[in-house]
Amino acid sequence: MEHLKMVASVLIAMSGVGAAFDFGYIHLVKLKLHARPETRYEHTLHTLQVFLGTCSLLFIFCFNFGGPVLWIATVLVGAGILIEILDIACEKMSRRKLGGLPTFEYGIHVIASGTKLAAVVVALGIKPRSAWSWTAEYVLQEPHPAYMYIVGWIGVSTGIILTALHVWLLLAGRKALDQAKRLNQK
Numbered sequence: 001m002e003h004l005k006m007v008a009s010v011l012i013a014m015s016g017v018g019a020a021f022d023f024g025y026i027h028l029v030k031l032k033l034h035a036r037p038e039t040r041y042e043h044t045l046h047t048l049q050v051f052l053g054t055c056s057l058l059f060i061f062c063f064n065f066g067g068p069v070l071w072i073a074t075v076l077v078g079a080g081i082l083i084e085i086l087d088i089a090c091e092k093m094s095r096r097k098l099g100g101l102p103t104f105e106y107g108i109h110v111i112a113s114g115t116k117l118a119a120v121v122v123a124l125g126i127k128p129r130s131a132w133s134w135t136a137e138y139v140l141q142e143p144h145p146a147y148m149y150i151v152g153w154i155g156v157s158t159g160i161i162l163t164a165l166h167v168w169l170l171l172a173g174r175k176a177l178d179q180a181k182r183l184n185q186k
Contacts, residue, residue, distance in 0.1 A: 004126045005144065009151045011119035012061060016155045018112030023050055023162055026105055031098060034169035042094040043173070045087045047166035052080040053116070054159025060123050061152025064140045066131035070124075077120055084113060 023046060033039040033046070059065055059073035091101050131140055144152075 008119045008122040011115045015116035039094045050162045057155040066140045067136035
């Protein structure tokens with residue numbers, strides 16, 4: 001199973017690099033999705049994605065959880081997938097003024113989402129059957145290898161920063177939109 005833990009760690013690291021570039025540079029710096037009224041809903045979904053992804057990393061890669069906590073991790077992953085579907089559904093409309101979703105960014109989405117899903121499937125799939133029992137201990141006896149913790153904590157640290165930044169920009173954008181509306185009403 002050790003080799004599968006390495007595979008999951010490499011895949012989640014690849015996903016994290018792609019997601020950090022997409023969320024951190026393309027969305028926030030290049031396109032400034034948080035500052036455009038037509039992409040605010042998309043930015044809100046990205047905020048939720050970063051938050052849920054960070055929580056999922058914490059629950060799956062930073063600790064070797066079992067029992068109800070493992071089921072919570074699985075629900076978080078499912079919620080993240082639902083948010084990704086909503087994001088995909090809204091991008092055509094929200095990006096219309098920007099000329100649509102660039103092929104390069106679409107490619108990053110496919111790679112980051114695919115490697116994340118593969119990493120999570122592998123990491124959850126190698127859990128012992130007993131870990132999925134509601135009566136299993138919350139923290140399993142066998143710890144993750146050090147590299148899995150390191151990759152997990154790097155991802156969680158980056159995720160906390162990106163989540164905080166997304167929330168701050170969401171609130172700042174809301175304030176700017178409210179001020180613009182007040183000015184337009186005068």
